[in-house]
């Protein structure tokens with residue numbers, strides 16, 4: 001497989017065409033942003049750590065029957081993925097109150113929710129990725145009601161696999177964001193990444209944050225936290 005021209009550069013990744021029309025080449029970057037791009041920085045080694053962490057999660061999810069775009073890890077900071085058309089919704093699943101939920105509804109951070117909840121945010125930088133409900137999604141023509149229910153179901157399914165997997169590794173899965181895409185034949189599959197950039201992970205005992213909140217809130221030891229997450233899920237030192 002050959003890397004061809006760059007198609008897109010996002011906040012955390014670059015996407016390249018390949019000689020196979022059904023496969024993209026992804027390069028993970030060390031750049032970090034938060035608060036819709038207002039806070040910018042670099043986390044040394046983040047590209048490599050997220051690529052490796054996400055590759056492990058997507059491989060495990062595939063083994064558990066959750067279809068996704070991951071094809072193979074190429075190097076420490078590169079992977080191949082199936083081409084999909086990304087649905088412009090961020091599907092957020094929450095087990096414990098934190099971040100915007102704690103702020104919006106007044107929950108104390110760390111409050112375990114009575115049951116997991118799913119939220120949808122419209123992926124639009126200019127609007128600041130607003131929270132949207134079923135009616136908004138319908139108005140915007142993003143997805144059918146049936147597809148929205150399916151995304152919700154898939155979000156909860158991923159949670160049911162990830163939560164015990166992480167609990168065994170002494171990590172609490174607080175919340176996470178997923179993205180989905182449509183394949184050429186119209187099937188909805190899991191895409192994007194699952195990493196400390198897109199999830200909140202807390203050490204189960206000390207409640208220490210092992211995710212991007214360390215960058216967002218200037219808590220320090222950001223790279224160390226990402227490294228610790230890779231270690232917990234069994235990442236080898238070098239691929």
Ligand code: C5P
Pocket residue numbers: 090092098099100101129175176177197198199200212
């Ligand atoms: O900020 P908020 O509490 O809504 O974030 C919920 C979850 O979604 C967190 O795990 C966060 O890392 C993730 N997220 C993300 N990308 C965004 C917004 C949130 O990965 N643009």
